[in-house]
Amino acid sequence: MTPMIEIRGVHKLFGHLHVLKGIDLTVQRGEVAVLLGPSGSGKSTLLRCINELEEISAGRVFVDGELVGLHEVAKGNRTVLHRRRDEDIARQRSRIGMVFQRFNLFPHLTALQNVMEAPRQVRKVPKDKARKRAEELLGRVGLADRADHYPAQLSGGQQQRVAIARALAMDPELMLFDEPTSALDPELVGEVLNVMKDLASDGMTMVVVTHEIGFAREVADQVVFMDDGVIVERGTPAGVIDNPQEPRTKDFFAKVL
Amino acid sequence: MDVPELIHARPVPRPSRWIWAGIVTLLVLTLAHSLVTNPEYRWDVVGQYLFDPRILAGAQWTLLLTVGAMALGIVLAVTSAIMRMGTNPILRGVAWTYIWFFRGTPIYTQLVFWGLISVLYPRLVLGIPYGPTFWTISTQDVANAAVLAILGLGLNEGAYLSEIVRAGLNSVDKGQWEAATALGMSRGKTLRRIIIPQAMRVIVPPTGNETISMLKTTSLVLAVPFTYELTFVASAVGNQKFLPVPLLIVAAIYYLVITSVLMVGQHFLEAHYGRGFDGADSPTGKSRAMSKRQQAILNAGTAKAGPYLDVTP
Ligand SMILES: Nc1ncnc2c1ncn2[C@@H]1O[C@H](COP(=O)(O)OP(=O)(O)O)[C@@H](O)[C@H]1O
Numbered sequence: 172m173t174p175m176i177e178i179r180g181v182h183k184l185f186g187h188l189h190v191l192k193g194i195d196l197t198v199q200r201g202e203v204a205v206l207l208g209p210s211g212s213g214k215s216t217l218l219r220c221i222n223e224l225e226e227i228s229a230g231r232v233f234v235d236g237e238l239v240g241l242h243e244v245a246k247g248n249r250t251v252l253h254r255r256r257d258e259d260i261a262r263q264r265s266r267i268g269m270v271f272q273r274f275n276l277f278p279h280l281t282a283l284q285n286v287m288e289a290p291r292q293v294r295k296v297p298k299d300k301a302r303k304r305a306e307e308l309l310g311r312v313g314l315a316d317r318a319d320h321y322p323a324q325l326s327g328g329q330q331q332r333v334a335i336a337r338a339l340a341m342d343p344e345l346m347l348f349d350e351p352t353s354a355l356d357p358e359l360v361g362e363v364l365n366v367m368k369d370l371a372s373d374g375m376t377m378v379v380v381t382h383e384i385g386f387a388r389e390v391a392d393q394v395v396f397m398d399d400g401v402i403v404e405r406g407t408p409a410g411v412i413d414n415p416q417e418p419r420t421k422d423f424f425a426k427v428l
Numbered sequence: 429m430d431v432p433e434l435i436h437a438r439p440v441p442r443p444s445r446w447i448w449a450g451i452v453t454l455l456v457l458t459l460a461h462s463l464v465t466n467p468e469y470r471w472d473v474v475g476q477y478l479f480d481p482r483i484l485a486g487a488q489w490t491l492l493l494t495v496g497a498m499a500l501g502i503v504l505a506v507t508s509a510i511m512r513m514g515t516n517p518i519l520r521g522v523a524w525t526y527i528w529f530f531r532g533t534p535i536y537t538q539l540v541f542w543g544l545i546s547v548l549y550p551r552l553v554l555g556i557p558y559g560p561t562f563w564t565i566s567t568q569d570v571a572n573a574a575v576l577a578i579l580g581l582g583l584n585e586g587a588y589l590s591e592i593v594r595a596g597l598n599s600v601d602k603g604q605w606e607a608a609t610a611l612g613m614s615r616g617k618t619l620r621r622i623i624i625p626q627a628m629r630v631i632v633p634p635t636g637n638e639t640i641s642m643l644k645t646t647s648l649v650l651a652v653p654f655t656y657e658l659t660f661v662a663s664a665v666g667n668q669k670f671l672p673v674p675l676l677i678v679a680a681i682y683y684l685v686i687t688s689v690l691m692v693g694q695h696f697l698e699a700h701y702g703r704g705f706d707g708a709d710s711p712t713g714k715s716r717a718m719s720k721r722q723q724a725i726l727n728a729g730t731a732k733a734g735p736y737l738d739v740t741p
């Protein structure tokens with residue numbers, strides 16, 4: 172079976188700033204991969220390359236076997252790379268859910284409207300159907316009674332759970348989380364992690380950037396440690412977190428744990 | 429539960445308030461006295477002409493010019509602001525040039541120019557340049573003075589409003605673009621559904637200001653020449669009767685009334701677009717301690733922390 176994500180030799184440059192320096196990573200269907208690493212090591216950038224929020228500078232990213240952002244056209248005996256059209260990229264993105272550190276809910280829409288927006292606008296789902304599904308999803312993240320609240324009327328933890336419901340409304344086959352609990356007060360972290368754990372046990376494929384080591388230990392199938400634009404070490408939580416081999420990894424966990 | 433003895437402390441004395449109250453009362457009384465006793469005001473004439481059909485028609489034309497020019501201005505402003513933020517370098521250049529030209533020349537000159545358009549271009553032609561023509565019409569037939577006045581005012585206004593719209597669009601957090609994009613929404617959808625509704629909070633107040641300013645700028649259309657609007661009519665009637673002062677007062681009353689109505693409209697628009705931003709259930713929002721914008725910025729968390737904010741363990 173094709174893996175859900177296959178990243179091959181990806182580099183990313185911002186001008187002269189070399190941020191990703193040859194990343195190879197495979198995430199299987201139903202797998203949870205946790206990216207760990209110091210700030211500025213390129214974790215967010217890597218995540219954003221998976222749904223084409225950033226264009227990669229070199230290498231290939233495949234999601235569900237399909238090249239992201241580019242496509243190869245056979246021309247005689249060689250292949251030529253073309254950028255995908257905007258609509259095509261939008262279609263690819265709509266199958267990948269993303270959750271941001273700062274929630275990025277639409278503040279002028281209620282929780283329910285936030286969840287309904289993309290299915291209505293992108294998939295043209297009829298209003299009744301979209302509403303029913305949105306109510307169901309808000310129930311799933313434990314916020315059925317907050318449907319008519321605006322984001323400003325919700326706590327950070329509630330906002331992040333609405334953001335997860337919003338991403339799920341597009342029926343993604345893959346979810347990306349960029350430090351989903353880093354902007355939360357400590358007492359609100361648990362409710363968001365619980366929703367994520369439920370998702371993982373339902374078999375969702377997830378790539379999670381987080382500093383919650385406990386979550387990584389409990390949920391991750393694969394832990395990836397990044398530093399300075401490269402993957403330094405990868406493996407099971409027990410291997411990477413509790414028994415790191417590389418000096419940089421040892422150093423990092425010595426500070427964190 | 430027992431309620432303890434409530435505090436009934438005396439407020440800090442503020443004598444400056446009383447001094448100011450005295451000064452203002454004195455000034456108001458002096459002004460009121462002169463308004464009543466100075467015979468040059470001719471309040472009887474003001475009353476006589478307040479509902480004069482010429483004046484009423486003038487007020488209507490002024491209102492029509494204002495609404496028409498602002499409508500055209502808003503369409504041009506949104507279009508040119510989006511063009512300037514877009515990815516097409518040709519359209520960016522077109523928008524930039526439009527704003528540069530119409531902000532860079534006096535409105536009076538522009539209005540005179542529009543008045544002369546049928547001299548410069550006697551015929552309007554639809555066709556392919558240097559190619560076949562499909563349709564042609566005399567400029568004077570389509571462009572009467574009212575159309576030219578609205579065109580002149582609207583084109584000028586659009587250039588100013590464009591900067592306001594652009595500032596509004598830029599005030600929306602980049603995270604909003606990213607969230608919509610990540611959901612698979614197109615650029616146009618994101619603008620229409622997500623960005624513009626939020627930008628309106630920033631765009632509406634200065635646009636209200638511009639509308640009120642436009643109400644009075646319409647008196648410049650004499651340059652076209654268009655001679656039915658309020659200021660021209662009022663001063664024409666006044667000069668004819670050798671009573672300029674009471675007729676100017678009549679005009680001022682209409683400007684004040686229309687401005688007041690516009691301010692009420694602006695208030696409701698601001699309340700509408702502030703919805704979801706003031707943390708209250710009611711769209712009008714009770715908490716007024718902070719300005720709505722400050723609160724919104726705070727609540728939406730848009731102006732805080734850079735996009736690369738990280739919490740490092
Ligand atoms: N859009 C951008 N333009 C320029 N530099 C960027 C941009 N995005 C990220 N960077 C830089 O790339 C590096 C990696 O950033 P990031 O992927 O956010 O790291 P992490 O998420 O691991 O903290 C940082 O040095 C950051 O400043």
Ligand SMILES: [Mg+2]
Nearest residue numbers: 214215216738
């Ligand atoms: Mg990051």
